[in-house]
Amino acid sequence: MTSTVGILGGDLREVRVAELLKADGHDVAVFGLGFAGPGEIVNSPTIADAVADREWIICPAPGLGENDQLYAPNASAPLFLSESLLSGTAASKGGLVLGLQSPTLAETAGHLGIPIYEFKGDRVLAAVVASAVAEALVAELIRVTSRLLRELRVTVLGYGATGSAIADALVALGCRTSVASRDGVQREVARRRGSKAVPFGEWTRLLSDTDVLVNTIPDPQTIGPELYSTLAQKTVIDISSPPGGLDHEAARSSGVTVIWARGLAGLRAPLTIGEAQYEFVRRAMSDSSATAT
Numbered sequence: 001m002t003s004t005v006g007i008l009g010g011d012l013r014e015v016r017v018a019e020l021l022k023a024d025g026h027d028v029a030v031f032g033l034g035f036a037g038p039g040e041i042v043n044s045p046t047i048a049d050a051v052a053d054r055e056w057i058i059c060p061a062p063g064l065g066e067n068d069q070l071y072a073p074n075a076s077a078p079l080f081l082s083e084s085l086l087s088g089t090a091a092s093k094g095g096l097v098l099g100l101q102s103p104t105l106a107e108t109a110g111h112l113g114i115p116i117y118e119f120k121g122d123r124v125l126a127a128v129v130a131s132a133v134a135e136a137l138v139a140e141l142i143r144v145t146s147r148l149l150r151e152l153r154v155t156v157l158g159y160g161a162t163g164s165a166i167a168d169a170l171v172a173l174g175c176r177t178s179v180a181s182r183d184g185v186q187r188e189v190a191r192r193r194g195s196k197a198v199p200f201g202e203w204t205r206l207l208s209d210t211d212v213l214v215n216t217i218p219d220p221q222t223i224g225p226e227l228y229s230t231l232a233q234k235t236v237i238d239i240s241s242p243p244g245g246l247d248h249e250a251a252r253s254s255g256v257t258v259i260w261a262r263g264l265a266g267l268r269a270p271l272t273i274g275e276a277q278y279e280f281v282r283r284a285m286s287d288s289s290a291t292a293t
Contacts, residue, residue, distance in 0.1 A: 002026050003094055003285060006044075006051040009033070009072030009079050010060035011266040016274025017058060017281060024282075029054065034074020047079055048088060055094035057086070058281060061119045061129070061273075062262055063218065063241025064102050071099075073263060083108045091115075097281055100241070117284040119277065123161075128276040129265045130165035133239065136268035137166050138173065140261055141212065144235060150174030155206045157223075157245065158216035159186040159197075166214060167195050178206045210234060215245035222246065228254035237261055 002025045007014050009032040018041050022028045029042040031050035044050035051057055059081065062071035070079040086096070086108060095115040109116050119125055138149070145152060152175050156167045159181035170177045171194035178196040180203030181187050187197035198206060207213075207230055215222060215238045223236065223246035232255040238245050239261050251258050265273045 003056050004054045004090070005029070005056045005058060006031070006054035006089070007033075007058045008047060008050060008060075008081075009070040009075060011073060011263060012270030013266045013274040013277060014058070014060060016271055017278045020275065020278040021281070026056075032070070032072040032075035032079045034072075034076070048085060051085060051089045051091075053088070053090045055090045056281075056285065057089055057091050057094075057096045059096070059098035061099040061125075061265075061277065063100050064098070064105065065242040068102055068105050069242075071263065081105055081108075083112070086112055086114060089114075095284060097284060117280070119280060122280050125276045125280050126161040127165075129273055130161040132265040132269040132273055133162050134165040134169040136264035137214065137237065137239065137261070138169055139268070140237060140259065140264070144237075144257075144259065145212070148174075152176070153209055153211045154178070154214060155180070155203065155210040155212070156195075156214045156216065157200070157203060159183070159190055160216065162239070163214075163216045164190070166216070168193055171195055176209075178210070180206065207231070207234075212237060214239065216240055217245050218243065220244055220247055223251070225250060225254075228256050231256045235259065239264060 004027045005021055007018050007030045018028050018030055022041055029044045029050045031044045031047045060071040068081040072079045092113040095117050096109060097117045100118055100120045101116050154170050154175050155178045156163050157180050159179045167177050167179050167190060179190045180198050180200045182200040190197040211234060213234060213236045218240035220243045228251050235257045237259045244260060248258050248260055
């Protein structure tokens with residue numbers, strides 16, 4: 001059974017999703033990719049046109065920003081998921097697919113009767129994305145540092161799917177790697193795989209033995225302003241979704257080198273990730289193993 005689909009924002013991952021859905025016979029429109037839609041896919045003139053009467057609305061996996069702003073690095077202007085926009089869709093017949101819903105979006109979707117399917121809840125997709133992010137993070141370290149990786153002391157905050165993939169890759173490359181996790185089992189796994197591990201509440205004691213701090217936790221209080229002076233001679237790579245793991249501008253003003261590296265999976269392996277996202281969307285459309293919230 002074919003459907004009408006609107007894809008908003010994103011990058012080459014969403015291009016691949018659009019291509020595969022079109023190949024399945026779905027009617028696909030896109031907006032905010034920053035370049036023409038692939039093949040015969042409609043590149044809509046406005047965001048409202050892209051979603052008008054569409055049964056499925058597909059948004060990028062990176063988290064929503066302030067006021068439910070979509071990840072759309074190539075769009076000419078910011079894109080937002082507003083109630084007025086969603087009310088013009090037919091998504092109550094299908095659904096809204098995105099990385100992770102916000103409280104305001106959950107309320108809006110509930111009011112409109114739109115099911116939400118979250119990429120973040122899919123463990124297979126998370127594992128694929130984590131592999132791509134880990135590879136991209138290694139490339140970023142090579143780009144921003146002037147030493148061999150084996151000479152770097154890297155601390156990773158969080159040891160979920162992404163944090164563990166990053167830490168494991170760094171250990172394999174010879175980096176002196178530390179991780180901080182709230183989960184005792186995760187810490188033991190990290191130690192077994194070659195990382196130093198501490199409880200999350202004690203991660204600051206690792207700073208004296210850290211050159212690069214990698215944050216995966218989307219909480220701006222993770223790295224507080226009282227630490228900026230200590231971090232002034234270090235590099236912080238924040239890969240978390242908005243609002244990030246620290247106040248980026250305030251930290252930079254204090255002399256901290258901050259890199260907010262969003263969308264790493266799309267930069268490293270957009271075809272692989274796009275195909276994994278497509279599989280999630282396909283399952284959601286067939287109402288099989290994907291689950292609406």
